Amino acid sequence: MRTRLELNSTGRASFTGVCILAVQLVGRTRRSNQMNELSLSENDFRSFRDLIAERSGIYFEPEKQELLKDNLLQRMADCGLSNFAEYFNLLLSPACTKEFDHLLNLITIPETHFFRDRAQFRALERFVIPEIVKKKSYPGASLRIWSAGCSTGEEPYTIAMILAAGTVDRPIQILATDVSQDALKAAREGIYTARSVRDVPQDYLNRFFIRKGNHYLLDESIKQMVEFRYFNLVTEPYPLIEMSGWDIIFCRNVTIYFQAEATRKVIHNFYRSLREGGYLFAGYSESLRYISDEFDTLQQEGAFFYRKGVPKKEVRKKDRKIRGRRRTTTRRSRKQGPKAVAGTKSDEIAQICARAKELLERGKPQEAGEILSPYLRESSAPESILLLQAEIALNQGELEKAVQLCERIVEREPLSVAGHYLLGVIYLTWEDDARAMEEFKKVLYLQPEHALARFNLGDLYSQVGQFDEARLEYANVVRLLKKMPESLDERFAGGFSPAVLIDTCLSRIRALENKG
Numbered sequence: 242m243r244t245r246l247e248l249n250s251t252g253r254a255s256f257t258g259v260c261i262l263a264v265q266l267v268g269r270t271r272r273s274n275q276m277n278e279l280s281l282s283e284n285d286f287r288s289f290r291d292l293i294a295e296r297s298g299i300y301f302e303p304e305k306q307e308l309l310k311d312n313l314l315q316r317m318a319d320c321g322l323s324n325f326a327e328y329f330n331l332l333l334s335p336a337c338t339k340e341f342d343h344l345l346n347l348i349t350i351p352e353t354h355f356f357r358d359r360a361q362f363r364a365l366e367r368f369v370i371p372e373i374v375k376k377k378s379y380p381g382a383s384l385r386i387w388s389a390g391c392s393t394g395e396e397p398y399t400i401a402m403i404l405a406a407g408t409v410d411r412p413i414q415i416l417a418t419d420v421s422q423d424a425l426k427a428a429r430e431g432i433y434t435a436r437s438v439r440d441v442p443q444d445y446l447n448r449f450f451i452r453k454g455n456h457y458l459l460d461e462s463i464k465q466m467v468e469f470r471y472f473n474l475v476t477e478p479y480p481l482i483e484m485s486g487w488d489i490i491f492c493r494n495v496t497i498y499f500q501a502e503a504t505r506k507v508i509h510n511f512y513r514s515l516r517e518g519g520y521l522f523a524g525y526s527e528s529l530r531y532i533s534d535e536f537d538t539l540q541q542e543g544a545f546f547y548r549k550g551v552p553k554k555e556v557r558k559k560d561r562k563i564r565g566r567r568r569t570t571t572r573r574s575r576k577q578g579p580k581a582v583a584g585t586k587s588d589e590i591a592q593i594c595a596r597a598k599e600l601l602e603r604g605k606p607q608e609a610g611e612i613l614s615p616y617l618r619e620s621s622a623p624e625s626i627l628l629l630q631a632e633i634a635l636n637q638g639e640l641e642k643a644v645q646l647c648e649r650i651v652e653r654e655p656l657s658v659a660g661h662y663l664l665g666v667i668y669l670t671w672e673d674d675a676r677a678m679e680e681f682k683k684v685l686y687l688q689p690e691h692a693l694a695r696f697n698l699g700d701l702y703s704q705v706g707q708f709d710e711a712r713l714e715y716a717n718v719v720r721l722l723k724k725m726p727e728s729l730d731e732r733f734a735g736g737f738s739p740a741v742l743i744d745t746c747l748s749r750i751r752a753l754e755n756k757g
């Protein structure tokens with residue numbers, strides 16, 4: 242339980258006022274000597290420490306108390322507040338969610354540089370990328386890499402340069418995320434110091450940077466390969482559609498500031514976000530040894546990294562289950578024959594779906610698939626089963642299979658909103674934007690108040706430079722969700738609430754303000 246700090250003079254009712262003040266204050270207010278003399282009691286330190294750890298994973302050890310105090314005083318001065326209690330309650334205030342982001346800008350450690358831990362990039366270039374290209378060979382296959390905790394962009398841009406200099410001839414997606422808005426802003430600008438480029442090989446430096454005085458400007462072609470986005474790694478659940486099916490995740494020197502439990506959660510979410518056999522690069526001091534048994538450790542080119550495998554405990558359990566199931570299946574099939582499936586009642590289907598969803602949420606897509614598969618053999622397999630199986634296939638990166646399953650749905654039921662929506666999402670993952678757009682438009686034809694289809698259409702319009710149409714769709718989502726929060730189809734919302742989607746749309750509208 243989090244403790245609320247005592248307020249000295251102001252009451253809770255004044256938070257909105259404080260928040261407006263905090264937002265209005267631009268620039269940094271000088272701290273008075275009086276403020277510097279404020280002392281942060283042990284209890285207050287713990288309250289801030291726990292709140293920060295809960296919301297960001299970052300854990301302040303006792304020896305960092307002074308550092309934390311200094312950061313808090315800085316923010317308090319910026320917000321015009323003069324005691325820790327007021328500031329703590331400001332952080333808790335639902336009306337002031339942005340303030341925590343401001344604090345994060347101060348407390349996160351942005352230390353990074355190009356080609357940091359060079360051996361890992363050699364392993365990426367010479368082993369991991371060729372392996373993925375070999376294994377993922379269906380038409381339209383892409384290469385999807387997520388740099389989680391990207392700081393000022395050196396890590397994802399290093400990946401982008403390696404790919405730009407290489408021979409991979411397929412669509413590439415590099416997503417780079419962080420919680421520090423300051424770092425993300427600098428990353429998007431792409432201007433670096435000599436210190437930051439110190440390990441860049443000379444031929445890359447000549448090819449991808451322009452030197453201007455003391456600075457190095459990154460080439461536009463590389464900047465355009467990376468999409469930067471705010472994403473907090475400790476906020477669960479990760480959106481299934483957006484944050485799944487990655488081939489490679491880099492998350493280096495991020496969880497070193499976390500406690501083990503928070504790290505375990507993040508790593509397990511990475512496990513779920515990766516395709517079967519996908520790769521994870523962690524920092525050198527971030528071994529998964531006591532954190533997770535869901536990955537195999539590999540060593541190539543002098544670098545350690547991980548590959549998504551079947552967790553050891555699961556392998557044992559699964560062996561037992563398969564052996565057990567073989568026995569029961571034989572007995573049942575002799576007794577009841579295939580009719581056992583055809584005679585399924587709707588509540589049995591509902592139960593199976595619930596169980597499969599639970600397994601999926603626990604990161605066990607294979608097991609979920611196994612319990613659904615007997616029902617799929619029937620030509621009249623229920624839509625809910627087909628949909629769930631398609632979602633699993635999508636999650637596993639088996640896009641062709643996912644398309645086939647959805648096509649079975651829409652062939653039989655051309656008016657299936659969910660079938661068309663999931664097809665749209667699959668085509669998006671496949672990067673076939675034209676077909677994705679077609680499917681989302683079909684959804685809206687069938688159900689004009691489908692918020693997620695509108696949201697995805699907004700993104701697609703924005704990507705092709707149709708900014709007016711994009712703004713319109715985002716605005717439609719905001720209007721819809723404010724009026725009818727239930728128009729957010731929970732099955733596909735990845736646990737995100739209408740409020741989060743509204744916020745996302747508003748920030749996308751703002752980002753498009755000066756475009757078109």
Ligand SMILES: C[S@@+](CC[C@H](N)C(=O)[O-])C[C@H]1O[C@@H](n2cnc3c(N)ncnc32)[C@H](O)[C@@H]1O
Pocket residue numbers: 296297298299349350351352353354357389390391392393396418419420421424472473474475492493494495524
């Ligand atoms: C030391 S930098 C590492 C940069 C880069 N990965 C590297 O290894 O060079 C750590 C980054 O992790 C980010 N970070 C910390 N907590 C985070 C969280 N909960 N979610 C996302 N990013 C986080 C920080 O903002 C910071 O930019």
